[in-house]
Amino acid sequence: MTLLRSALSGICLLGVLGSGIGLARAAPAQQGPRATESAAAMKARQKARIAFGARKWTEAEASFEAVLAAPDAAGMTAVQRAEVLGYLGLCELEQGKHREAAEHLGQSLEQDAALSRALLDRFTRAFNRAIEHVGRIYVAASPPDAEILLDGEPVGTGATVHELFVAPGTYTLRARLSGHGEGSQRVEVDAGKTVSAALQLVRAADAPARTPAPGARKSEPVKPQAPGPVASWLGPARVAGIGLTTATASLGALFMVRASASNGDLKERNSKLDALGFTPWACREPSPPSACNELAVLRRERDQFAALGTAMVVASGVVGAMTVASFFTDFSFLQSEPTGARVAFSPAATPGQIGLVAHGVW
Incomplete structure (x- = not known):
């Protein structure tokens, strides 16, 4: 009997020691700001997925947007970012926000190598549904580092070709760059259609302005030379x-x-x-x-x-x-003018056709 009690006491002591060692080893993993941020990001994504599974589209949309706007969003892997963008697009599509859905689903499909086959097929089908209701504009500017504006709203700079998803209608595209004249073009976009626009900026006159003498007549402004x-x-x-x-x-x-x-x-x-x-x-x-x-x-x-x-x-x-x-x-x-950097080819897909679109200024 005494021997049995001693054995049981030893087993209990080993269990306590094992638990203590396990706790001691697990404790450091809970410390540090990086682990806390990762846990917060994981919790936010889990909350968004739960709302998505419950078909609470508005709540899920807000949660996925919060994940993308979080301070540690830059630390997401390519897989996580592609999935978040794709699910956000699905939420917007369910609410009839076709332009936003096409934009986010398109960004997700740009990282198609990071998606599983099932998600890739699902996001592709949703993207094709979304672009049936919106128009797509491919706009190129020369020089390519010009800032592009759509109806006065900046849409980007520094890219050879910009892909814009818009509601059907008529829009004014403008390009501006320091030291150049402004280029503009008006385009009309129909639902499910793709249009291209090329904006060419003319370099301003290089001649320095001279201060006119008192009483002298002002000279006419120098007009940019026409192309050769x-x-x-x-x-x-x-x-x-x-x-x-x-x-x-x-x-x-x-x-x-x-x-x-x-x-x-x-x-x-x-x-x-x-x-x-x-x-x-x-x-x-x-x-x-x-x-x-x-x-x-x-x-x-x-x-x-x-x-x-x-x-x-x-x-x-x-x-x-x-x-x-x-x-x-x-x-x-x-x-x-040299044209080596003024042309680009972009894929274009509609429910009835697929191919390449050449963009540039010539």
């Missing part, structure tokens, strides 16, 4: 090059598809001749079967369409390469 002859034809030539490249590539593809179809017909006719017992040399005999004439016509059509398709594709490649090269060529020796 090269700048006047270079833009239309590039537009024509893009259109010609697209047209020739499309025609070439159609011709090659037609040639492939003719080749299929040839194989089918040859198979029928083989089934009837004709040898491959039957069409070379003095009295060939009537089907040989049809085969000869099909061969000529196939060869003609194949040659035309190949020529069109090669031509589109040459014209396209020359057009792209012109965007990155410095024409300053022809009194034209």
Whole structure:
């Protein structure tokens, strides 16, 4: 009995010591401002997810926005930020805030590598639903570090191309930069549509202003020089090059598809001749079967369409390469402003089509 009591006492003592060691080891993890901030951020995200699960869209939206505005928001991982932006967009979409939803879902999808496949598919579907109700504007300015304003409200600076989501309507875009004249353009955007705008700023006159003598008549303000002859034809030539490249590539593809179809017909006719017992040399005999004439016509059509398709594709490649090269060529020796940094390509997707949009000033 005494031995049993001693054993139990030893076990209890070991349990107390183990608990003490566990507490001693766990205690430091609770200390420090970084651990406290991380716990607060985790709690805020959990609160937002609970409100989202309960379909309390207004509360969830406010909670997700609070997570993004928190002092330690910069410490979020790419996965956490992409998820918060995506869920915020879903909350806004449920409330009919299509412009805000498209903006936040688009920012989330920019970090698609950080999202799981399920969330990527969910956010993509929601983004496509949102942009059916809003318009999208791609605006580029030259120089690219100019500040862009939409109806007088700053929307960003320092980017080659700005992507803006707006409600359907008419808007005024302006670009301004110190030492340059202001550029502006008015655009009309429909729901589900994408428009592009290019704003070019002209550098102000470099001549220093002189103080006029007393009583002297004020001189007229110096007007900026008009662009040179090269700048006047270079833009239309590039537009024509893009259109010609697209047209020739499309025609070439159609011709090659037609040639492939003719080749299929040839194989089918040859198979029928083989089934009837004709040898491959039957069409070379003095009295060939009537089907040989049809085969000869099909061969000529196939060869003609194949040659035309190949020529069109090669031509589109040459014209396209020359057009792209012109965007990155410095024409300053022809009194034209270099354009290497004034063009960019951005993906554009609508419920009915997907492709690339070229933005720039030329």
